[in-house]
Amino acid sequence: MKNRIWIYLLVLLLTFLLIILFNRLAKPDFENPAQNPYDLSLDSLAQIPPELYLPLDYSYIDLPLPQAKALATDSAGNLLVAGQQSILVLTCEGKELLRFNTPQTATALAVDHQQRIYCALENHLALYSMQGDLLKTFPELHPGAYITSIAYSPGRIYLAEAVKGDVYEFTGDGEFVKSYGKGRDKTAPDFLNIPSLYFDLAIGPDNSLWVTNTGKHKLVNFHADGSLRSYWGVTSAAPEGFCGCCNPTHIVLMEDGSFITAEKGIVRIKKYNYGGGFIGVLAGPERFGPKAVGLDLAKGPEEQIYVLEAENNKIHCFRLK
Amino acid sequence: MKNSPAIKKLAGYLALLSLTFILIVGLLMILNHLQIKTHNPIESKAIEQLIIQLEKEDNQQLREEIRALDLLARKAYFSSLWQLKTGAWLLIGFGLLFVVSLKVYNGQTEVPEVQPGKVLHFWALKSKERHWIALGAGIVLVVALVVSFSTRAYYTDFNSYAAGEKKALSAAEGEASTALLPDNFPDIEEILAEHPSFRGAFGLGHSRHSELPVEWDAGSGKNILWKTAVPLPGLNSPIVWGERVFLAGADENSRKVFCYNSENGELLWEREVNNIPGSPAEAPEVTDDTGYSASGMTTDGQGVYAIFANGDLVCFTVEGEQVWGLNLGQPDNHYGHSSSLQLYRDKLIVQLDDNQARRLLAILARSGKSLWEIKREGDISWSSPIIVPKGESAEIIVNNSPYVAAYKVDNGEELWKVNCLSGEIGPSPAYGNGMVFAVNEYAKLVAIKEGEILWENYNFLSDVSSPVAYGDYLFCTTSYGDLACLSQQDGSLLWHHEFDNGFYGSPVVAEDKLYCTDRAGGTIVVEVGPEFKLLSHSPLGERSDATPAFAQGKIFIRGYEHLFCISKQ
Amino acid sequence: MSLATKAMRTEVNHQKTDFEPNISTSSPGKPFVWTTFTGLLRVVLLLIVLLSYQSSFAEARFPKPEFESGHVPPETQTVAPRAAKWEYVDVAVLFVLLCVMSWFVLGKRSRKGIVWTAVASVLYFGVYRLGCVCSVGSIQNISMSLSQADYIIPLSVIAFFVLPLLFTLFFGRTFCAGVCFMGAIQELVHIKTVKLPLWLTKPLSFLPYIYLGLAVLLAATGADFIICRYDPFIGFFRMSADFGMVIFGVIIVVLSMFIGRPYCRFLCPYGVLLGWMSTLSFRHTTISPSSCVQCKLCEDSCPVNAIAKPLPVKTEKPNQGRRRLIFMLLLLPVLVISAAWLGRSISGTLSGIHPTVSLAQEIKWENDQGRKTNSEESQAFHSSGIPAEQLFQDAGEIQRQFRLGSSLTGAFLGLVLALALLKTAVLKKQKNYEPDKANCVSCGRCYRYCPVGKANSVSL
């Protein structure tokens, strides 16, 4: 039976091949994962040269409030966080002092010199005492309004409203004074172009108003009369510039007039001097979680810089040396 | 139904023709497919390269070039799509033609003539069937068995793994482990009375112990209390607390911590350092000058801490129970990580310099949690931090190229920083009389007070061993065999002696004597004073690059293979 | 891309806006469901949800530029999926084709009718529906639906699974004859039969059982749909497939030119179920229109080797047959248990096919190695924020399912083997040439060979 021998040999070969095949299928190769041919490779852009990092002290506190929206500090150095229809007051070590409810989740917070809390409830403003009592509700700006930032300077309250991209100025009593940001020339730096709900403003040490013009990657400074005083900001993916659609998302001004900025896309916290000159990086993407977007900033009384990373339930604290 | 011969012939030619077309079109499509698969035009690397170039030098010509190339690529992509689609239609069309014409050619099978053949009887057929069924089942069985057993290695049973993981996690959480160690820490005086880290308490190079032997000989056994083989190599120096001597050793595959009884050299325990979360699977590349365990350990009398060249940092109790372990990231270090650990109260100070970053970390000794971390400027170094207690707090002195800097131990705040060194820094700083001394070969020796340089000297510069300051004197040893004594006041050379063997281990002062172990293993004992006075030169009988450690009446020296305990007998 | 296609496309877009799904009104296609109480309740709930959604909508609103030029931003164009009524058309076509085919097979005994029905099936289910409504593949949906509580199964898939089985139980495998488009392709391209030797057909006929077992196991655990993934014909209709699958499809088609129905006989998992049903069938096609005269003319006519012939039985030694039978009966539990054990032992390897388990393996590898693989899976997992322990637990649960399922599959295969062996030990006395009901696909090729009643059929 010569025929049969061939059959058995064939069968043996087949068995052998099958075993090899199955073994190859069963062995995972984790060393060489499939590459995405259409990768945008943001990682290389997000690389920040180490020499650009500023020396600093770093710590963070875990935030006992998920889905936080806004962060502010009071003059005593406590932290105020809004989220889930409540406002939480923490010490800078993260100890909970007070928690009270608001009718909606506040979208922005600010504390005035009398330690009262201005709280933006989407389209209008409410004033709370530090104990959580509602003192006053302001009329709504317009029905669809969305307030993304509040800044307080003695006698004045400034609101950033992102839907129309306007800045509103009120007196401390809530009387409307004027609005900024819409000139005739759309290409002018002070014509605010706000493509998304990231729109921040801050008061400088000289009590002048700084506003982010995120669509144009500029920071704009206004005179008290509402006219343009100065501006700076370059569009670039490099560490010195702002890139993407809406950056910087948040700013805070330090006592010496320098700026701390927060960006999304390539998540970075950076420092610029009073004239907009790039100084260095406080934190790059490696410091934050992969989902971090739109980091709210606040400064403490000892020049600490607090960064709210709501996606990770953290408040980061940086102190430059 | 019969076809005429002419039709049959035609059908035959048609079948042949369509088969030829099928083969050609099929081949072309396979080629097209392979081309797209290997070089998809719209994922062109060439264009990417040009765009990267464009970032560097922006010019119109380059832009035009990219545009032309891009247009070409897209044309290629869309036309290959078109080709595949057309090819598929052609194939299906010709396939149909082939089948139909073959059918026509073949005509209809005739109803066969019945031929009386050999007819199997029922049981014979069944027996054959049985045979072949068994063979089929046999193949399946063999394949399944072999696959099942040969792939076992790649397979994890996550039912048991998940349970194990949970256990490890809760252990790492620290709730259980904090109980292993008390919350209190020894005070400064207690620490200064021991030899708890590389170069003694806080790395200052002093020992307060007395009744130390001055002369010994490993060959004759003179004054050698005991000698024991260390199972794993390591260039770290022994540390001592009470009656326990600790050592670490590592090779490519394993990392271990050893604890010996100082009285008799008995190995009290040895612990393998594994199961460290995040620990890299492969050992880093190191040179023989550092090895896998060059960094000195430290202890507070309760916990023992060790770090290895792969970034594993581990804490055991003095009884040998692992409290915590973590990996700080494998250092990218072209020689191998060698900075020793220091401890100040509850803070474990780790200098972790590599080619990526120069980090200084404070880690809570009890929990392993990071307290603070700073990035320092400058280049990588192989030196170790020293700690200078100041009142209730302390300063950490660290040197790397080109900076010598002091940091507050509480928060890592930089107190001062001096740009004075250069090169690849091996020697650690020394401290005495409010002055910090830092040195490197081919650079200089500097004395710094509160961030101000007092003086500089360019002779007898240490390269591996660290200087030590004691009284009014500063001692430097070099790998060429120089031993120099300088005045702390102005840096003037008081005396100098050249020995035959170079020094890698650092000199330590105890009982007003300077102990320097040379690379041959000999220990030179010199009196601390304005003039050179050699007291002894005692051989160890094996090479040594470690710094001696001291206990009351005992000296511990780690040779390449053994740990020696020397005591007056 | 020509301007014409462009223009056509724009037109299509305009048309399709009428079909835009509108959630606030109920779809007219299914009135009887919505009239039920639950239907009403659903509407109310939906309204409540919609209303509450409106108020919270403000969260996700985006600042809209106010265009001075009066530019009106276009709406996002989406084309609604194929409407549900077409699924009923599919089921109706299947039903009609089954009826027609059964009539051609049993009533008319017309090979021509069978062939043209097969052509119709290829045209509808293959060319028009691109092969993706298919009874063979429906096994997987059924097993997944039976094992996983939250798996929703479309009505049409149930119909595609049940109808052919029912028809087979009544009329034999008329579905296979050509209503199944895969069977139809193989039927239509078959030119000349090369008879396969017993040593090849016997071991190979074990494959469909393995394929069925694996397909059910993998579908029930949610790992993969292997029947669809390794469907050799579907690529022809889509005119695109994985390179390997194109090669596989071509091989099967070329083989089926000369070997009767290679896929149906040696791979098709649904054929196993149909074979069982056909064995029990109330009516089944016959080779001869009336009674067999044992002329042996049809002996080699069957391309799938499904004609059972009468064989002479030699008398054996006394007790030999009984002993053989008893041995086979004793072998049955041994085979079942050992195959179940084998199935269990290979379950770990098989579980690696499940994406959750393979992800867990990757994450474990990362944990062990202390570095990330940086694969897309790993990146997506780490950014999802799911704790690794959760993943490991899920993977463990799936592995438990695999252990059970794999043992059962093994036991099933052991049983199939044991019964096949048992069958060889049982005497089957047979006088006439008749189709082997389990394997006969009712293709009707043998009709022509039978001389009985030829005169009649001509006059018809």
Added chain:
Amino acid sequence: MSDQHSNKLKSGNTGNKKIGRREFFKTGLRAAALISLGSATGYLLSKSTLDDPVWQIDPEKCVQCGRCATHCVLPVSAVKCMHVYKMCGYCDLCGGYFRPQVKKLDTGAENQLCPTKALKRTFVEPPYYRYDIDEELCNGCGKCVEGCGSFGNGSLQLQINHNICTNCNKCAIARVCPAGAIIRIPASKGYLLKK
């Protein structure tokens, strides 16, 4: 399987009476087959839906791995980028249109992200630009989606175009999707665009 039982019965016995028993056995099996088929159908019907499921991408989960472009069974993927204009900021510097390193904001090929140039940019008025997708050119690679999501409002989203999708029993992309973003949804819902 049942066949063999009946054969066994037959082999053990001969005669018409026995054949009657065999027929009885067979009828029993037929009844069992019918009942089990019926009950399985009944159970399945209770879980079934008239609203056929279709495959769709959940943009919240999508990670833009690029496999939509490479793993669809069709020659050009049924996954397309869709533009939710309501979410768009009409930016001049569009993260979905331009490469992140772009210097000049013009339509030069060197500035564009899309490998097939399926994203078109139209000037509306200062400072607004409108972006449209030429679906015929789009291969669903998701590069623009990643760019828009990272830097912009996320108005560009990958979705399965039901006009093209063959609605495979198991979507070949879903099998390899690293984020499990391809899910079955009722046909009446059709799309999962973020709004």
